[in-house]
Amino acid sequence: MHTFSxxxxxxxxxxxxxxLPASPNLLYAPMRYALQSGGKRIRxxxxxxxxxxxxxxxxxxxxxxxxxxxxxxxxxLIHDDIxxxxxxxxxxxxxxxxxxxxxxxxSGDGMLIEAYRLLCGAPNAAEVLKVFNRAAIEVxxxxxxxxxxxxxxxISLEQYYEMVxxxxxxxxxxxxxxxxxxxGAPAADVEHLRSFAYKLGLAFQVQDDYLDCYSNAEExxxxxxxxxxxxxxxxxxxxxxxxxxxxxLADFICxxxxxxxxxxxxxxxxxxxxxxxxxxxxxxxxxxxxxAEAMQHLAEVNVADDKKTxxxxxxxxxxxxxx
Amino acid sequence: MHTFSxxxxxxxxxxxxxxLPASPNLLYAPMRYALQSGGKRIRxxxxxxxxxxxxxxxxxxxxxxxxxxxxxxxxxLIHDDIxxxxxxxxxxxxxxxxxxxxxxxxSGDGMLIEAYRLLCGAPNAAEVLKVFNRAAIEVxxxxxxxxxxxxxxxISLEQYYEMVxxxxxxxxxxxxxxxxxxxGAPAADVEHLRSFAYKLGLAFQVQDDYLDCYSNAEExxxxxxxxxxxxxxxxxxxxxxxxxxxxxLADFICxxxxxxxxxxxxxxxxxxxxxxxxxxxxxxxxxxxxxAEAMQHLAEVNVADDKKTxxxxxxxxxxxxxx
Numbered sequence: 030m031h032t033f034s035x036x037x038x039x040x041x042x043x044x045x046x047x048x049l050p051a052s053p054n055l056l057y058a059p060m061r062y063a064l065q066s067g068g069k070r071i072r073x074x075x076x077x078x079x080x081x082x083x084x085x086x087x088x089x090x091x092x093x094x095x096x097x098x099x100x101x102x103x104x105x106l107i108h109d110d111i112x113x114x115x116x117x118x119x120x121x122x123x124x125x126x127x128x129x130x131x132x133x134x135x136s137g138d139g140m141l142i143e144a145y146r147l148l149c150g151a152p153n154a155a156e157v158l159k160v161f162n163r164a165a166i167e168v169x170x171x172x173x174x175x176x177x178x179x180x181x182x183x184i185s186l187e188q189y190y191e192m193v194x195x196x197x198x199x200x201x202x203x204x205x206x207x208x209x210x211x212x213g214a215p216a217a218d219v220e221h222l223r224s225f226a227y228k229l230g231l232a233f234q235v236q237d238d239y240l241d242c243y244s245n246a247e248e249x250x251x252x253x254x255x256x257x258x259x260x261x262x263x264x265x266x267x268x269x270x271x272x273x274x275x276x277x278l279a280d281f282i283c284x285x286x287x288x289x290x291x292x293x294x295x296x297x298x299x300x301x302x303x304x305x306x307x308x309x310x311x312x313x314x315x316x317x318x319x320x321a322e323a324m325q326h327l328a329e330v331n332v333a334d335d336k337k338t339x340x341x342x343x344x345x346x347x348x349x350x351x352x
Numbered sequence: 353m354h355t356f357s358x359x360x361x362x363x364x365x366x367x368x369x370x371x372l373p374a375s376p377n378l379l380y381a382p383m384r385y386a387l388q389s390g391g392k393r394i395r396x397x398x399x400x401x402x403x404x405x406x407x408x409x410x411x412x413x414x415x416x417x418x419x420x421x422x423x424x425x426x427x428x429l430i431h432d433d434i435x436x437x438x439x440x441x442x443x444x445x446x447x448x449x450x451x452x453x454x455x456x457x458x459s460g461d462g463m464l465i466e467a468y469r470l471l472c473g474a475p476n477a478a479e480v481l482k483v484f485n486r487a488a489i490e491v492x493x494x495x496x497x498x499x500x501x502x503x504x505x506x507i508s509l510e511q512y513y514e515m516v517x518x519x520x521x522x523x524x525x526x527x528x529x530x531x532x533x534x535x536g537a538p539a540a541d542v543e544h545l546r547s548f549a550y551k552l553g554l555a556f557q558v559q560d561d562y563l564d565c566y567s568n569a570e571e572x573x574x575x576x577x578x579x580x581x582x583x584x585x586x587x588x589x590x591x592x593x594x595x596x597x598x599x600x601l602a603d604f605i606c607x608x609x610x611x612x613x614x615x616x617x618x619x620x621x622x623x624x625x626x627x628x629x630x631x632x633x634x635x636x637x638x639x640x641x642x643x644a645e646a647m648q649h650l651a652e653v654n655v656a657d658d659k660k661t662x663x664x665x666x667x668x669x670x671x672x673x674x675x
Binding site for chain 2: 050053054055056108111112130131134135137138139141142143145146149154155158159162165166169170172173174176177
């Protein structure tokens with residue numbers, strides 16, 4: 030079995046060899062730029078690991094599926110950055126900032142089409158495409174739900190998971206299952222790997238919500254409290270509104286919607302409510318529960334335990350935010 | 353064989369039965385809206401006709417391929433209308449105008465993914481997808497070339513065909529060839545149908561350039577001369593710059609780039625140059641030549657002549673702009 034770092038290198042090398050044409054330059058240069066702007070390549074590595082559980086050799090066709098997953102992910106980032114008016118991603122200008130909206134729309138479209146082109150040569154392509162199509166449309170649904178929910182004072186925990194499930198977990202789950210499908214894994218194992226990655230994705234997102242509020246800004250890589258200022262429907266916010274009652278609930282929602290309070294002051298006040306309801310403990314319990322459920326699904330994949338070592342390491346690395 | 357109007361009805365019915373989910377509404381409502389905003393359904397009908405040459409029955413799987421072609425076309429319109437800041441299409445507000453840029457980006461993405469989903473169930477799906485992927489990326493290339501060429505004083509006729517080939521002809525060619533591929537047509541016949549539709553698409557575009565300048569505004573459905581005002585690299589412009597020399601060429605390009613001249617005056621002056629070089633005759637000859645080449649490819653498709661009657665009628669209807 031290859032390690033995470035070996036597989037990351039394999040993905041990087043394959044990405045650098047991806048033969049995108051030179052012209053038209055304003056279509057392909059932004060595609061190359063977005064693909065080479067870093068990222069931890071977690072999703073394609075997940076695809077390769079889930080394939081490697083079932084087959085000896087990772088051939089080019091399997092690598093192409095992993096690339097397709099990364100291209101799809103990059104497509105979503107290019108288009109999301111237009112919608113969010115984002116100037117920076119991973120410390121460098123976004124495609125929409127470096128070029129413009131039109132270039133970002135078109136190069137995103139090109140990226141999605143290129144992802145499909147890579148998938149079409151996959152082993153068990155029909156089944157791989159079926160899984161991919163479902164995940165792709167769900168990611169679009171998740172993006173729209175995120176926007177829809179912005180307009181509501183609060184949402185239920187069920188709605189929260191409906192949204193982050195589609196925005197985050199679905200793609201990690203698809204990355205895992207298409208690797209297994211392409212490697213000819215039995216349906217039950219594919220399903221367990223899908224559930225493993227889905228729960229892992231949810232655990233990651235809940236933890237991400239927490240880190241946005243509580244981590245060391247330098248380690249986290251951006252200013253903390255951003256989700257509070259942007260009034261995002263995070264796990265912290267949603268689970269707090271779920272336990273507050275009547276006047277306290279109304280006051281908290283009012284505080285969250287306040288746009289005149291000074292930034293630091295607002296963050297401090299919101300965090301005081303979070304502390305009062307014990308949000309840290311809620312997050313801790315939820316992440317632990319989701320991660321345990323993920324590992325339970327991995328345990329039920331019907332192969333020898335030693336074949337799961339690298340994938341367990343990957344799951345831990347994802348949660349520990351390791352490069 | 354079904355007639356054009358029978359097949360159009362078949363496409364309309366299948367489109368109305370396309371089971372798009374209700375929620376999230378801001379993802380799927382714009383998709384439904386864009387699909388139901390009319391259009392002549394030329395491309396999906398071309399797919400069905402090219403399949404019907406080779407098989408007795410048009411089943412759901414073939415219809416789904418035709419729908420995928422229409423969905424792809426609609427995806428390009430939704431995204432193009434963002435890039436062109438277009439408010440109206442076929443007399444109704446564009447998606448970007450009726451909603452906003454973000455909704456138009458996301459519902460366009462959803463449309464493209466839905467097109468792929470429909471294609472994945474096609475007979476000979478692997479081959480169908482291969483043709484479709486190639487066409488899809490070329491359409492993106494064509495859109496970018498169009499933008500790139502806007503910045504040049506003029507382009508060669510070769511560049512003109514490179515651009516309109518990708519923007520217009522490629523998709524009609526793909527529509528024809530995937531119908532034939534799905535119906536199990538021999539490779540030589542697929543290739544002739546592809547070339548037939550490609551040349552037909554070019555003939556249509558050259559004629560369209562002409563009509564934008566010379567047709568009766570009421571019949572054409574919009575004010576004529578728009579391409580002159582927008583300084584588009586049309587066949588008329590490109591073939592005129594190809595025959596003008598030195599000072600006349602410089603003067604003409606200068607006239608075309610003039611943005612201070614009053615609209616009617618500019619159109620009149622440009623048309624005077626067009627008349628001087630005999631652009632009407634050039635267009636006539638070019639359209640005739642391209643259409644003849646298209647029909648020659650159709651003639652070489654190795655099936656009985658009576659099976660080609662409807663497709664010939666379609667080609668004539670396309671050129672005559674018949675509904």
